[in-house]
Amino acid sequence: MNPDPRLTSDRLENTIVLASASPRRSQLLASAGIAFTVVGSDAPETIQPGESPQQHVRRLSLLKAREVAHRSHITGRWFIGSDTVVVRDAAILGKPADAGEAAAMLSSLSGRSHNVITGFAIIDRIGRTETVETVSTRVWFRELTDLEIQGYIATGEPFGKAGAYAIQGIGACMIPAIEGSYTNVVGLPLCEVVATLEKLGAIRLFASGAPRSDHLDPPS
Numbered sequence: 001m002n003p004d005p006r007l008t009s010d011r012l013e014n015t016i017v018l019a020s021a022s023p024r025r026s027q028l029l030a031s032a033g034i035a036f037t038v039v040g041s042d043a044p045e046t047i048q049p050g051e052s053p054q055q056h057v058r059r060l061s062l063l064k065a066r067e068v069a070h071r072s073h074i075t076g077r078w079f080i081g082s083d084t085v086v087v088r089d090a091a092i093l094g095k096p097a098d099a100g101e102a103a104a105m106l107s108s109l110s111g112r113s114h115n116v117i118t119g120f121a122i123i124d125r126i127g128r129t130e131t132v133e134t135v136s137t138r139v140w141f142r143e144l145t146d147l148e149i150q151g152y153i154a155t156g157e158p159f160g161k162a163g164a165y166a167i168q169g170i171g172a173c174m175i176p177a178i179e180g181s182y183t184n185v186v187g188l189p190l191c192e193v194v195a196t197l198e199k200l201g202a203i204r205l206f207a208s209g210a211p212r213s214d215h216l217d218p219p220s
């Protein structure tokens with residue numbers, strides 16, 4: 001028996017809730033043409049001792065999705081939580097607390113490669129199932145001078161971003177190459193998230209049939 005009668009209505013059958021305050025995640029999901037609502041999660045983002053980066057992002061993704069899904073006044077069927085970290089050697093870099101921490105992170109990434117790992121969890125409140133996955137992307141930084149690091153921090157872009165940079169912004173000027181998913185670095189591995197949503201039956205991608213041509217220029 002379903003414990004929540006609201007979840008049995010047709011209107012709620014396939015509603016998706018993105019449990020995230022990250023504007024990047026909203027933009028990425030919206031860019032796939034998926035309809036969803038956004039509810040920011042209050043889950044605490046602490047690193048537990050001995051936790052691997054994969055375990056960390058899996059745990060936090062699930063925590064964020066569960067925290068929002070378990071709020072009694074929030075309706076919806078599918079809840080997506082996600083977490084992104086930068087991993088340099090074995091160290092997990094989250095969002096910098098201040099300019100000093102941002103400078104330390106950026107100089108430790110300078111002239112070498114690191115991995116960006118994003119976890120995502122999808123909870124089905126009707127099926128009572130939880131799916132969790134992680135995706136890793138390798139990112140190369142060119143050598144940065146102290147002056148460049150200070151200048152980049154002064155733009156304000158490093159704050160609120162794992163590893164103190166944004167590949168989708170000015171940060172792109174520091175990144176000659178990546179290997180793997182670009183959207184994963186920005187905060188949500190779109191290809192994998194969409195494939196999982198489709199596998200779960202939450203969406204049908206390209207369901208509208210033949211490609212539309214009404215946006216093409218008329219013949220001259």
Ligand SMILES: Cc1cn([C@H]2C[C@H](O)[C@@H](COP(=O)(O)OP(=O)(O)OP(=O)(O)O)O2)c(=O)[nH]c1=O
Pocket residue numbers: 019020021022023024025040041045064082083084085086095116160161162163165166167168171185186187
């Ligand atoms: C590496 C990198 C990270 N980021 C962002 C994505 C995430 O928003 C952020 C990592 O922090 P997260 O804790 O994963 O996410 P968040 O606190 O912004 O949002 P929420 O927990 O509510 O979902 O870093 C970029 O925007 N660009 C980048 O190139």
